[in-house]
Amino acid sequence: xxxxRRVTVAGFVLALDRRYQPETHMWVLARGPGxxxxxxxxxxxxxxxxxxxxxxxxxxxxxxxxxPFGQLEAAKFVGPLVSPVSGAVLAVNGAVTxxxxxxxxxxxxxxxxxxxxxxxxxxxxxxxxxxxPGGATVELPGLLADPAEISVWFAAKVADYRLxxxxxx
Amino acid sequence: xxxxxxxxxxxLRVVDFGLSSPLRSQTLWHAIGYGVSAGAPTxxxxxxxxxxxxxxxxxxxxxxxxxxxxxxxxxxxxxxxxGGGTVYLDADQVFFQICLPARAVPPVRxxxxxxxxxxxxxxxxxxxxxxALDDDLEICVGDRKVCGHGAGQIEDAVVVCGNLIQRFxxxxxxxxxxxPDPAQREHTLALMHRFVAATPVDPAAFQAAMVSAYxxxxxxxAVPGELTATERTALTDLDDRFCSDSWLAGPVRPLLAAGxxxxxxxxxxxxxxxxxxSQHDGAQVTVSVVRGTVERVRLRAGGxxxxxxxxxxxxxxxPWGSVADVLxxxxxxxxxxxxxxxxxxxGTL
Numbered sequence: 001x002x003x004x005r006r007v008t009v010a011g012f013v014l015a016l017d018r019r020y021q022p023e024t025h026m027w028v029l030a031r032g033p034g035x036x037x038x039x040x041x042x043x044x045x046x047x048x049x050x051x052x053x054x055x056x057x058x059x060x061x062x063x064x065x066x067x068p069f070g071q072l073e074a075a076k077f078v079g080p081l082v083s084p085v086s087g088a089v090l091a092v093n094g095a096v097t098x099x100x101x102x103x104x105x106x107x108x109x110x111x112x113x114x115x116x117x118x119x120x121x122x123x124x125x126x127x128x129x130x131x132x133p134g135g136a137t138v139e140l141p142g143l144l145a146d147p148a149e150i151s152v153w154f155a156a157k158v159a160d161y162r163l164x165x166x167x168x169x
Numbered sequence: 170x171x172x173x174x175x176x177x178x179x180x181l182r183v184v185d186f187g188l189s190s191p192l193r194s195q196t197l198w199h200a201i202g203y204g205v206s207a208g209a210p211t212x213x214x215x216x217x218x219x220x221x222x223x224x225x226x227x228x229x230x231x232x233x234x235x236x237x238x239x240x241x242x243x244x245x246x247x248x249x250x251x252g253g254g255t256v257y258l259d260a261d262q263v264f265f266q267i268c269l270p271a272r273a274v275p276p277v278r279x280x281x282x283x284x285x286x287x288x289x290x291x292x293x294x295x296x297x298x299x300x301a302l303d304d305d306l307e308i309c310v311g312d313r314k315v316c317g318h319g320a321g322q323i324e325d326a327v328v329v330c331g332n333l334i335q336r337f338x339x340x341x342x343x344x345x346x347x348x349p350d351p352a353q354r355e356h357t358l359a360l361m362h363r364f365v366a367a368t369p370v371d372p373a374a375f376q377a378a379m380v381s382a383y384x385x386x387x388x389x390x391a392v393p394g395e396l397t398a399t400e401r402t403a404l405t406d407l408d409d410r411f412c413s414d415s416w417l418a419g420p421v422r423p424l425l426a427a428g429x430x431x432x433x434x435x436x437x438x439x440x441x442x443x444x445x446x447s448q449h450d451g452a453q454v455t456v457s458v459v460r461g462t463v464e465r466v467r468l469r470a471g472g473x474x475x476x477x478x479x480x481x482x483x484x485x486x487x488p489w490g491s492v493a494d495v496l497x498x499x500x501x502x503x504x505x506x507x508x509x510x511x512x513x514x515x516g517t518l
Binding site: 047048049052053055056057058070071073074075076077078079080092097161164166167 | 226227228250251252253275276277278279280281282306318319320321322420421422
């Protein structure tokens with residue numbers, strides 16, 4: 001799953017099988033009822049620079065949307081990884097903590113960061129498990145779910161960053 | 170055209186803490202981070218540690234430090250919240266920190282760092298040091314780094330810190346590192362002498378130049394200030410936290426299976442300058458890598474009939490990524506050494 005739903009937007013590969021948090025550039029992928037995987041999108045990676053270290057809170061830690069679940073270090077700059085969801089950490093990707101470059105090389109795959117159980121599992125199940133086309137959708141607050149909407153947001157963000165000289169053309 | 174820094178309107182608070190204990194030389198400016206996050210103005214602060222100590226970056230491994238040596242010489246070991254490597258700090262260094270709201274900083278880290286370090290470069294130049302910010306975002310004179318720096322986000326504030334190094338004790342800076350391979354310590358010290366330099370200028374003139382440079386860059390008038398009530402509370406909490414074993418231990422790290430794979434130790438002297446030591450299956454390598462090229466190497470593979478010197482010559486001057494291929498020509502010892510090299514140098518050098 002995933003490869004068939006990837007498109008190139010403004011020069012970046014965008015996976016359309018998951019949700020995105022526009023402010024933090026984190027993605028959320030359903031992994032089962034009430035369970036998600038969280039990672040960073042390629043624009044988040046691009047703006048971070050070459051990743052030197054990544055660390056996460058331990059499994060079992062409660063998560064609150066908008067608060068850090070870890071830290072990322074690039075160019076001697078340590079900054080928070082902000083959780084897009086509320087719940088609890090079920091697992092962290094040890095491969096990424098040993099080799100932060102995985103996030104750059106494979107942001108949608110081997111570079112995933114944490115898996116989490118979500119509060120209000122039934123709501124999450126409804127919102128994150130893919131339903132049949134046209135089915136009722138309940139969105140997680142602040143997460144983009146619609147592929148067209150995701151593409152438009154991502155393209156606009158890249159264009160804005162390029163206009164401001166923040167990333168290369 | 171890059172997006173400019175966008176600090177809030179108001180003043181640039183300038184706080185000179187003067188001489189501080191090793192602990193306070195860290196916690197004072199971390200407290201300012203919490204204060205600026207809570208609404209205190211953009212702040213430029215200074216302090217100088219009253220006594221020497223060792224400081225780990227946020228992600229630094231505790232076992233990078235020779236704790237026995239530090240205990241024997243009364244050197245405290247602390248961990249900061251910002252990035253960078255393990256460093257030796259003492260009273261011959263003046264620390265500076267610029268702290269501003271995160272929303273005022275460009276979202277691209279490299280660009281934020283460049284903008285927040287360029288005023289420091291201006292200050293160095295104002296006091297006669299021909300410094301420049303290089304492509305690795307290090308403040309250098311020629312090839313030599315003259316200012317260590319680190320950066321981080323503390324809640325909703327960004328802080329970039331650095332130092333004026335009036336004198337640098339290269340021997341001690343190398344000695345506090347845990348380096349089981351004596352050859353690596355010798356390599357590290359040699360590269361420190363070559364690539365890290367002091368700039369013995371008048372610290373008062375430097376601080377005045379810093380205030381002027383950051384005030385101009387941020388478009389804020391400089392006003393002397395002191396800690397807010399929020400910051401004083403944060404300071405007390407930070408004093409406790411930074412002295413705790415759990416904080417010193419650092420972020421949670423994944424457990425590695427004991428006894429599996431090559432054992433490697435890497436030391437970054439400055440951007441692009443590394444020493445590495447690694448062992449694998451009886452093979453041992455010690456190497457200095459400068460700008461991606463092997464500059465010095467010591468190879469041991471066991472046995473006396475193996476042409477170690479010939480192999481050392483073969484890999485000297487070779488790009489790091491090609492070393493394993495060159496060593497593969499030296500039979501089984503070469504392959505074991507190649508494995509040790511690969512382990513030591515995984516990732517970017």
